[in-house]
Amino acid sequence: DIVMTQSPLSLPVTPGEPASISCRSSESLLYSNGNSYLDWYLQKPGQSPQLLIYVGSNRASGVPDRFSGSGSGTDFTLKISRVEAEDVGIYYCMQALQIPFTFGPGTKLDIK
């Protein structure tokens, strides 16, 4: 199975400041079509997860443009340009290349 790691695991951020989360996979997530099959999800407190980014850098419908995803192969980054209070929660990366799909341990973002 592909193992996913994330850093940091805890991320206190001041509103209005940028934030960055790193995700690394134990194997390359690059598919033959040139896309890396890495998704980002946010689980807000008490809610179900929601898709933020798919295939590395594509924002899901309705996701604010302050969220961006980048990376290829085994190293990926989720960036929030200016954190807002509503962005608190746990961010998970998930590799969508190979069965079983596997999630990272999660990064808890909270407001300073």
Add this chain to the structure above:
Amino acid sequence: EVQLLESGGGLVQPGGSLRLSCAASGFTFSNYAMSWVRQAPGKGLEWVSEISGSVTRTNYADSVKGRFTVSRDNSKNTLFLQMSSLRVEDTAIYYCAKGLYGDFGRHMDVWGKGTTVTVSS
């Protein structure tokens, strides 16, 4: 509005069985692969199973293979997860989720609110 609504969770003894359902609405159900994802209390997310829209393909996590069976009834817009030989470690919130496109239940863009399964004696 696109919606998924899980049901069927509850308290079951180790070794018991349970059948979860997920009712879909607001989209053409048969066109999309679906997944089950679970979350143990205080823990992260774990992908459990997926099924293609055409029902021709199913996949499972090793932790549930041989004990869980995913199925769907496209005529009733409903996804199922039959769970048997349940273990204490299967205790979790079970979410159903819709695949964004293609025939794989990945890039999960719609999630239900989840149903809680507790395995305990």
